[in-house]
Amino acid sequence: MEEHRNLWMELDLVEMMTFVGCMVAVNSLVFVLCGALELVERYDLFSDRKIHKTAAKCEQPSVRAVVIHMLKVHYIIQPLGLPLFYTLMKWGGVRFTAPGPSWLEIVIHLAMIMLIEDTCFYWIHRALHTPFLYKHVHKMHHEYKQPHSWAVEYSHILEYTIANTFGIFIGAVLIHTHIYTFYIWILIRTAEGVDGHCGYNFWFSPFRYFPFRPGSDVHDYHHSHNIGNYGSLFTFWDSICGTNISFSNYIQRKKMALH
Numbered sequence: 001m002e003e004h005r006n007l008w009m010e011l012d013l014v015e016m017m018t019f020v021g022c023m024v025a026v027n028s029l030v031f032v033l034c035g036a037l038e039l040v041e042r043y044d045l046f047s048d049r050k051i052h053k054t055a056a057k058c059e060q061p062s063v064r065a066v067v068i069h070m071l072k073v074h075y076i077i078q079p080l081g082l083p084l085f086y087t088l089m090k091w092g093g094v095r096f097t098a099p100g101p102s103w104l105e106i107v108i109h110l111a112m113i114m115l116i117e118d119t120c121f122y123w124i125h126r127a128l129h130t131p132f133l134y135k136h137v138h139k140m141h142h143e144y145k146q147p148h149s150w151a152v153e154y155s156h157i158l159e160y161t162i163a164n165t166f167g168i169f170i171g172a173v174l175i176h177t178h179i180y181t182f183y184i185w186i187l188i189r190t191a192e193g194v195d196g197h198c199g200y201n202f203w204f205s206p207f208r209y210f211p212f213r214p215g216s217d218v219h220d221y222h223h224s225h226n227i228g229n230y231g232s233l234f235t236f237w238d239s240i241c242g243t244n245i246s247f248s249n250y251i252q253r254k255k256m257a258l259h
């Protein structure tokens with residue numbers, strides 16, 4: 001006889017609170033990275049790696065405004081929403097208990113999660129550039145024409161909680177990953193987001209060596225020119241759909257100008 005799952009019995013309050021606490025801690029990495037990059041900017045370190053050599057001509061949100069926005073998101077809105085995500089992940093098959101994953105499983109799962117997230121991000125991001133969604137949702141993130149690290153999470157609450165978060169969670173659910181792998185993934189995605197917005201092309205950035213991802217200038221171009229480059233971790237969807245042609249021409253022109 002087929003056994004029916006009692007979904008409510010699967011939930012565990014201690015496990016849920018541990019998940020909320022770990023997620024808040026892991027997500028706080030963004031403040032450490034952005035703070036470190038703020039020092040790089042203030043003391044004019046690595047100026048040769050700067051993407052824009054001159055200050056932004058347009059007015060951009062102040063660091064103070066962005067930090068206040070991020071504090072609200074991280075320590076008020078997110079902890080309220082995380083129990084729902086715990087429930088969905090638990091019911092979706094994410095493993096929260098021992099045994100933990102092997103290193104091989106972690107590597108394979110991370111690769112799969114990244115591919116799924118990049119696909120979701122590309123298409124959702126492209127949809128956010130349709131006139132209605134751009135005007136009412138995505139425009140806030142594009143207030144930055146020359147982004148710096150703090151811009152990474154300066155977005156409309158709908159974009160942050162639905163558009164960005166969906167892609168981050170769905171891969172973990174689809175492949176029934178372990179929660180440890182998921183925490184590693186959040187750390188990678190946070191660091192990648194900061195790297196993509198920091199305004200520097202650091203040679204030591206591990207993301208520079210990701211396949212199909214040449215450097216931070218890809219997403220920086222998306223902000224400065226507002227044309228194409230919709231992917232997050234990779235560029236293959238942009239290549240398949242031809243949404244990086246403008247960027248490729250721009251790089252080409254830059255190279256020719258140097259010779």
Ligand SMILES: [Zn+2]
Nearest residue numbers: 125129138222
């Ligand atoms: Zn955009």
Ligand SMILES: [Zn+2]
Nearest residue numbers: 141197219223
């Ligand atoms: Zn951005």
